[in-house]
Amino acid sequence: MTKLLNDRFLRALHRQPVDRTPVWIMRQAGRYMPEYKSLRSRVGDFLTLCKTPEFACEATLLPLQRFDLDAAILFSDILMIPEAMGMGLSFVAEEGPKFSSVITAASDINKLPCLDPEDDLSYISAAIRLIVKNLNNSVPLIGFAGSPWTVATYMVEGQTSKQFYKIKGLMYQEPRLLHQLLAHMTIETTKALQAQINAGVNAVMMFDTWGGILNDALYKEFSLRYMAEIVANLKSDNPTIPIILFSKNSGRCLTEQAATGCDALGLDWTVNLAKARELVGDKVALQGNLDPCVLYASKQRIAVETKAVLEQYGSGPGHIFNLGHGIPLDVDPDNVQVILDVVKGVTWR
Amino acid sequence: MTKLLNDRFLRALHRQPVDRTPVWIMRQAGRYMPEYKSLRSRVGDFLTLCKTPEFACEATLLPLQRFDLDAAILFSDILMIPEAMGMGLSFVAEEGPKFSSVITAASDINKLPCLDPEDDLSYISAAIRLIVKNLNNSVPLIGFAGSPWTVATYMVEGQTSKQFYKIKGLMYQEPRLLHQLLAHMTIETTKALQAQINAGVNAVMMFDTWGGILNDALYKEFSLRYMAEIVANLKSDNPTIPIILFSKNSGRCLTEQAATGCDALGLDWTVNLAKARELVGDKVALQGNLDPCVLYASKQRIAVETKAVLEQYGSGPGHIFNLGHGIPLDVDPDNVQVILDVVKGVTWR
Numbered sequence: 027m028t029k030l031l032n033d034r035f036l037r038a039l040h041r042q043p044v045d046r047t048p049v050w051i052m053r054q055a056g057r058y059m060p061e062y063k064s065l066r067s068r069v070g071d072f073l074t075l076c077k078t079p080e081f082a083c084e085a086t087l088l089p090l091q092r093f094d095l096d097a098a099i100l101f102s103d104i105l106m107i108p109e110a111m112g113m114g115l116s117f118v119a120e121e122g123p124k125f126s127s128v129i130t131a132a133s134d135i136n137k138l139p140c141l142d143p144e145d146d147l148s149y150i151s152a153a154i155r156l157i158v159k160n161l162n163n164s165v166p167l168i169g170f171a172g173s174p175w176t177v178a179t180y181m182v183e184g185q186t187s188k189q190f191y192k193i194k195g196l197m198y199q200e201p202r203l204l205h206q207l208l209a210h211m212t213i214e215t216t217k218a219l220q221a222q223i224n225a226g227v228n229a230v231m232m233f234d235t236w237g238g239i240l241n242d243a244l245y246k247e248f249s250l251r252y253m254a255e256i257v258a259n260l261k262s263d264n265p266t267i268p269i270i271l272f273s274k275n276s277g278r279c280l281t282e283q284a285a286t287g288c289d290a291l292g293l294d295w296t297v298n299l300a301k302a303r304e305l306v307g308d309k310v311a312l313q314g315n316l317d318p319c320v321l322y323a324s325k326q327r328i329a330v331e332t333k334a335v336l337e338q339y340g341s342g343p344g345h346i347f348n349l350g351h352g353i354p355l356d357v358d359p360d361n362v363q364v365i366l367d368v369v370k371g372v373t374w375r
Numbered sequence: 376m377t378k379l380l381n382d383r384f385l386r387a388l389h390r391q392p393v394d395r396t397p398v399w400i401m402r403q404a405g406r407y408m409p410e411y412k413s414l415r416s417r418v419g420d421f422l423t424l425c426k427t428p429e430f431a432c433e434a435t436l437l438p439l440q441r442f443d444l445d446a447a448i449l450f451s452d453i454l455m456i457p458e459a460m461g462m463g464l465s466f467v468a469e470e471g472p473k474f475s476s477v478i479t480a481a482s483d484i485n486k487l488p489c490l491d492p493e494d495d496l497s498y499i500s501a502a503i504r505l506i507v508k509n510l511n512n513s514v515p516l517i518g519f520a521g522s523p524w525t526v527a528t529y530m531v532e533g534q535t536s537k538q539f540y541k542i543k544g545l546m547y548q549e550p551r552l553l554h555q556l557l558a559h560m561t562i563e564t565t566k567a568l569q570a571q572i573n574a575g576v577n578a579v580m581m582f583d584t585w586g587g588i589l590n591d592a593l594y595k596e597f598s599l600r601y602m603a604e605i606v607a608n609l610k611s612d613n614p615t616i617p618i619i620l621f622s623k624n625s626g627r628c629l630t631e632q633a634a635t636g637c638d639a640l641g642l643d644w645t646v647n648l649a650k651a652r653e654l655v656g657d658k659v660a661l662q663g664n665l666d667p668c669v670l671y672a673s674k675q676r677i678a679v680e681t682k683a684v685l686e687q688y689g690s691g692p693g694h695i696f697n698l699g700h701g702i703p704l705d706v707d708p709d710n711v712q713v714i715l716d717v718v719k720g721v722t723w724r
Contacts, residue, residue, distance in 0.1 A: 189703065195668055319540060
C-alpha cells in the first residue's frame with residue numbers, strides 16, 4: 027500500500043504517537059452542508075445516491091473539500107446489505123427507512139439469499155475504487171457496515187423503532203430463529219466488509235446503533251458476539267486492517283468490546299472518556315465523543331466543549347476526535363470548523 | 376391514616392421485612408387489557424379518560440380486579456401539568472402526544488401560568504379521593520408526575536422525539552433559559568404532587584423517561600437536581616411519604632440518585648439489580664426491572680426471567696418487583712399472571 031500523506035487517523039487507531047489528535051465527523055457528508063443538499067437535489071433520492079459510484083464518490087469527497095479532515099468515510103448506508111437481499115428498502119422523508127418485506131418467520135430467513143458482494147454490491151466496490159483514486163493518498167478511507175443485530179432490528183421491525191417490541195419479542199420467543207438470522211447476517215457482513223477492504227478502504231467501522239437497548243447479557247449474546255465473529259473473520263485474512271466498533275448506549279460493556287480484538291471503540295457522548303480509557307487500558311484506541319447537539323451552541327461554547335473532550339481523554343496516543351453520534355442535519359457548517367480549529371490547536375505528542 | 380390490609384409495597388419502600396416481594400406493573404391499566412380497551416371505546420379519547428374522575432378511577436381499579444397486585448397507580452399522564460397550563464395537548468393515534476404550542480423563547484416561559492392544582496388539576500384530586508374510597512384500605516395508591524426535565528422535553532420538542540435536538544440545542548445555547556423553565560416546572564410539579572398527597576395517595580413516583588439522553592454532568596445539572604429539589608420540598612412537608620425516582624437509562628448515576636433523599640429507585644432492564652444494590656447499599660429500596668418484552672415469550676420463559684430478577688436482587692428487604700418500563704399494549708394478560716404467580720411463590724423474609 028502506498029504511504030498516505032496524512033496517516034494520523036491510522037496511527038491513532040494503532041495507538042502510535044501523532045502530532046495532534048486526528049478528527050473526522052460521523053455523517054460528515056450530510057444535509058448540514060449546502061453542497062450535499064445541492065447534490066441530493068441533483069440526484070433525487072437517497073438510494074440512487076448510494077448506488078451510483080460517481081455520486082457516492084462525490085458525496086464522500088464533499089466534506090473534505092470544505093474541511094481539513096483526517097479521514098474520509100464511504101458514503102453509503104448500513105441497510106445496503108438487506109437492500110441487496112431484495113427486501114424492498116425505501117427512504118420516506120421525515121420517517122427514515124422502510125422495508126416492504128419483513129422477517130417474521132423461519133421461512134423468511136431461509137429465503138434470504140447469500141450475496142456475492144462483487145456482484146450484488148458492486149456499486150460499493152466501484153465507489154471505493156473511485157474514491158481511493160480521487161483521494162490520491164491524501165487521507166485514509168473508512169469503510170463500514172451495520173452490526174448484524176442493528177441491521178436485523180430494521181429487517182424485523184421493518185423500519186426505525188422506538189420500543190423494538192418485534193425483534194425483542196422474537197429474541198425472547200424464538201431465540202434460535204433470531205440467532206439463525208444473526209449468523210446469516212454475520213457471514214454476509216463479513217463478505218461485504220472484505221469486499222470493501224479488497225476495493226481499497228484503509229479501515230472499517232461497525233455501527234451498532236441499537237446494541238444498547240439490551241441488557242448486558244443479551245447484548246453480549248445477540249450483538250457483541252456477532253461483531254466479535256466479524257472482527258475475527260476479517261483479522262484472520264487482513265491482520266493489519268484497523269477495525270472500529272461503535273455500540274451506542276453500551277458504555278456498560280466497554281471491557282468486553284475491547285476484548286473482541288478490534289482496534290478502537292467508538293463512544294457516544296454519555297460515556298466519560300477518562301473512565302473509558304481507564305477501563306480499556308492500552309488495549310484499544312478510543313473514538314469520540316462530543317455531543318452532536320453542542321453544534322447548536324455558540325462558537326465559544328463549542329470550543330469549550332471540544333477542549334473538554336480532548337482534556338477528558340488526556341495526553342498520550344490513541345484518541346480520534348469525533349462526535350458521539352451523527353451530525354444533525356440543520357447545524358451551521360461553520361460550527362464544524364470551530365471543532366477542527368480547536369482540535370488542531372492542541373498538540374498531543 | 377387507617378392501616379392498609381396489604382402494606383407490603385409501603386414496607387418494602389421503607390426497606391422493612393415483608394412476607395414476600397411486593398409487585399405492581401408499570402402502566403398496569405393499559406391496552407393489553409380487554410377491560411381497558413372496552414373502557415376506552417366507551418369513553419372515547421385518552422384525555423377525557425384522564426380528566427373525568429369516575430373514568431380515571433375505573434381505569435385505576437381495572438388491573439386490581441383482574442390481578443392480585445400490591446399497589447394501585449393513579450391513571451393519569453405526565454403531561455397533565457403542561458396541559459393544564461394551556462399548551463394544547465392532544466394524543467394522535469400511533470404518534471403519541473402533541474402540543475399545539477411549544478416553548479421556543481423566554482417569552483413562552485414567562486407566559487406559563489402558575490397553577491392551583493386544587494382548581495386547575497381538580498379532576499386529579501377528585502379521582503384520587505374516589506379511588507381511595509373504592510380501594511377501601513386494601514392496597515396503597517401511588518401518585519406520580521414526570522420529572523421537570525422529561526416534561527420539558529415534550530414542551531420544547533412539541534412531541535415525542537428521537538434525537539431531542541430542540542431541547543438539547545436550547546440546553547447548549549441558552550442554558551439559563553432552560554433552567555428557568557425547569558425551575559418553573561419544579562415548583563408546579565411540587566404543588567401538583569402535594570395536591571395528590573393531600574387527596575390521599577400513599578406514595579409518589581417521579582418518571583424521568585429522558586434523563587438518560589444526557590451525559591452524567593448534564594443529567595445532574597438539568598434533570599437530577601430538579602428531582603432532588605422536589606424530593607426535598609415534599610419531604611419537608613410530608614416526612615413519611617415514600618418517593619420513588621425512575622430515571623430511564625441512567626444506571627450510570629444510581630449513587631447520585633440515591634443521595635437525593637428519595638426512598639426508592641426505579642430501574643430499567645439494562646441495570647443489573649445485584650450491582651445496583653451493591654452501589655446504593657441500604658440507602659434506598661429498588662424497584663424493577665424485568666424487560667417488558669419478556670411478556671412476549673412463552674409462559675415458561677417468563678417464569679425463568681421473573682425468577683432471575685428476584686434472584687439478582689437476592690434476599691433481604693427493599694425490593695419491589697416491576698417491569699423495567701411500561702407494559703407493551705399487545706401482550707397476553709395471562710402472561711402477566713405468570714409474573715405474579717412466580718413472585719408470590721418466592722418468600723423473602
